[in-house]
Amino acid sequence: MGQHSGAGSGDAAGPDSGASGRSGIGVLDKAMDILNAVAVEPRALADLVGATDLPRATAHRLAVALEVHGLLSRDTEGRFTLGRRVGELAAALPDPLLSAAAPVLAWIRDECGESAQLYRRDGNSRVCVAAAERATGLRTTVPVGARLPLTAGSGAQVLLAWADGHPADESRTRFSARTLAEVRRRGWAQSVGQREAGVASVSAPVFDASGALVAAVSVSGPIERLGRDPGARLAPVLGRAARRISAALAARPARRAR
Numbered sequence: 001m002g003q004h005s006g007a008g009s010g011d012a013a014g015p016d017s018g019a020s021g022r023s024g025i026g027v028l029d030k031a032m033d034i035l036n037a038v039a040v041e042p043r044a045l046a047d048l049v050g051a052t053d054l055p056r057a058t059a060h061r062l063a064v065a066l067e068v069h070g071l072l073s074r075d076t077e078g079r080f081t082l083g084r085r086v087g088e089l090a091a092a093l094p095d096p097l098l099s100a101a102a103p104v105l106a107w108i109r110d111e112c113g114e115s116a117q118l119y120r121r122d123g124n125s126r127v128c129v130a131a132a133e134r135a136t137g138l139r140t141t142v143p144v145g146a147r148l149p150l151t152a153g154s155g156a157q158v159l160l161a162w163a164d165g166h167p168a169d170e171s172r173t174r175f176s177a178r179t180l181a182e183v184r185r186r187g188w189a190q191s192v193g194q195r196e197a198g199v200a201s202v203s204a205p206v207f208d209a210s211g212a213l214v215a216a217v218s219v220s221g222p223i224e225r226l227g228r229d230p231g232a233r234l235a236p237v238l239g240r241a242a243r244r245i246s247a248a249l250a251a252r253p254a255r256r257a258r
Contacts (some may be wrong), residue, residue, distance in 0.1 A: 042079035087144030100248035105132035113222035154203035157189035190231035204242035
């Protein structure tokens with residue numbers, strides 16, 4: 001099945017290509033397959049081939065071309081990740097949340113000396129929609145566009161703790177009701193080695209003008225710098241940052257998250 005769509009079909013479109021979510025422009029559809037696969041998690045070439053069902057030569061050629069254009073990058077292990085250009089394109093969208101968050105994320109980064117991120121919920125995942133990376137030294141990079149599960153991390157805890165109106169799902173069972181209630185009570189969450197070994201983070205909720213949760217703002221870094229109780233030092237900064245973004249959104253109607 002995948003082999004037919006990879007090598008033999010070329011760039012021609014089938015009669016039902018629109019119904020299947022394909023544009024009919026073969027090379028563009030394949031490039032999007034690669035970007036979508038890498039958005040889930042970093043991929044070595046072999047993993048990319050398995051995830052997209054593309055021939056190895058095609059996957060390599062397109063991934064390298066996307067890297068040239070800045071849409072893909074490589075991590076320290078040589079795996080393909082989303083590139084900086086993805087974030088730049090996303091930032092160009094007229095989104096009130098991103099506009100309000102951009103200067104605040106930079107302030108968090110400068111105030112804490114660590115990378116800052118903004119997450120939106122999308123079903124059973126959270127998506128990094130904006131980030132301000134630490135410029136030098138060891139840092140924890142979450143590329144804009146990266147899709148992470150709601151089963152671990154301080155950002156996931158925040159998005160679930162204020163998830164009123166969302167149907168319950170299996171992801172919520174990974175955090176106890178008591179844990180999520182405590183997150184709501186104190187107004188922030190922290191995690192230490194929960195999503196990724198050696199990484200700690202602190203997150204706080206961002207609300208729109210109606211008081212509905214729209215995002216989680218986070219700061220993350222190596223445990224060796226943030227410590228085993230990162231919230232003790234960083235929660236006040238994250239709380240102030242979240243209030244600043246929320247106030248900016250309240251000053252103008254926020255676009256409903258899609």
